[in-house]
Each structure stands twice: as structure tokens, then as C-alpha cells.
Amino acid sequence: DSGVTQTPKHLITATGQRVTLRCSPRSGDLSVYWYQQSLDQGLQFLIQYYNGEERAKGNILERFSAQQFPDLHSELNLSSLELGDSALYFCASSVAGVSADTQYFGPGTRLTVL
């Protein structure tokens, strides 16, 4: 158990809908990262927050957005969903949000778009 929690574990929705994925980091970690894992794209970095502020952006679509709240939990919002958005979405957290940090991964949210 990494100490990172993600809810829900599974999500099934329809095209065009909007969903919110939630992540709680390990106690003491200030930085949160979001990743998308799919069969065709592999594991892709989406976005990173540090203490409430966006720090780095990867391959995140404009239809996707995220935020980190004062209690350090984070939410990833996915809108206008397409079939291709079906994937595993992982949240990770680290202490200081720097490159040398170990990132601790949550168990993931499996999103299925029908």
C-alpha cells in the first residue's frame, strides 16, 4: 500500500459526458502527478501540482483539467469524453515535487467510455 488513494476504482460512462477522478496523496507529500495508461499510448504524464500550484504540464488534452486543493487532494476533470479516453488514470505523489523524488503511485481509476 503506497498511501496514495484514488476514487473511484472503476468508472463507466458514455461519450460526451464529464467525470471527476479524485486523489489523496501520502501524508506529508506536497506534490501530485496525474498519468494516463493505455494500451496504445503507454504511460503518459499529464500534469503535476505542487502545494496547490501547477508545476508541470505534459500531454494533457484541453478537455482535461486538474486542480489541487488546500488540503492537498487533487481532482482530474475529464469532459466531452471520447471512446479513446478509456484508460487507467494514475495519481502519484511525492514530497518535494522535484525530479529526484520518488513518486508513489495510487491503485488507479479505470475509466471506460462507451
Place this chain on the structure above:
Amino acid sequence: AQSVTQLGSHVSVSEGALVLLRCNYSSSVPPYLFWYVQYPNQGLQLLLKYTSAATLVKGINGFEAEFKKSETSFHLTKPSAHMSDAAEYFCAVSGGYNNNDMRFGAGTRLTVKP
């Protein structure tokens, strides 16, 4: 920008045999390198990381990796495979103190035969 290439999407070894998973990296700055393991239906777990200290890095579960700058490699080894080592292994690179765009390889699925 950083990238990693994992050679071999599938590796199969017999129980007790040497495990060798290959990873080559590309980075314009001194890299930080990581190996993660993913068991079915779970998140990623850190095996070991290189952060410019010793070039031979020892990790959990008997795994180790050697950073070779001249070969731009960071191969993962374990002297004797166990059935419990069967999983997907990911090499990852990040670089620059505040460059948190961690790039993962495509992964290598390790099968251990009895």
C-alpha cells in the same frame, strides 16, 4: 527532452535464472533514472532509482541496476528469478532539478517459467 527505450516488450526466463531487462535513455541534462514494477491491477511501485550517487544501485526484492553513461544504459538485473517476479517493468527518466516531466518506457513484461 528525455526519453527511454526498453528493449524487448516481453522477456521470459526460467525460475532461478538471471533476469536482465534493458533500458537505454536519452537526456540533454544529467538524468535521474528509475525502475518501477507493476503487478496486475495495481499501481506502480518503485524498485530503485539513480540520482547521480553510486552508479550501481541496489533496490528491493534483490534487483539492481547499473548506470553506464558511456552506453546511456540503465539495465535492470536480478541473479535468480522467482515466480513472484512476474510483472510489468517500466524504466523512467527525468532530468533537471525542476523538470518533472517524467518519461516512461513502453514496459517489459517478465514471465517466469517453473
